[in-house]
Amino acid sequence: xxxxxxxxxxxxxxxxxxxxxxxxxxxxxVYEAERPHSSTRDYLQDTWxxxxxxxxxxxxxxxxxxxxMDVAQxxx
Numbered sequence: 001x002x003x004x005x006x007x008x009x010x011x012x013x014x015x016x017x018x019x020x021x022x023x024x025x026x027x028x029x030v031y032e033a034e035r036p037h038s039s040t041r042d043y044l045q046d047t048w049x050x051x052x053x054x055x056x057x058x059x060x061x062x063x064x065x066x067x068x069m070d071v072a073q074x075x076x
Contacts, residue, residue: 003070004020004068005068010059015033019051025047026051027045028042030059
């Protein structure tokens with residue numbers, strides 16, 4: 001089961017931001033309120049730490065706001 005970290009706390013007005021790991025790295029998926037079922041932006045980082053730093057710097061996501069979510073399949 002894939003592990004996803006999700007935050008709904010940010011200073012950029014997004015609905016949520018998800019992080020999940022694949023073989024090539026950690027994906028950052030950004031969802032806007034108007035399109036909650038598909039990401040409108042995506043980024044690939046080498047590590048969880050770099051992904052969380054990107055989210056803090058670009059979107060104002062506090063480091064302590066991430067919540068682990070166990071999901072049946074990775075987000076899109």
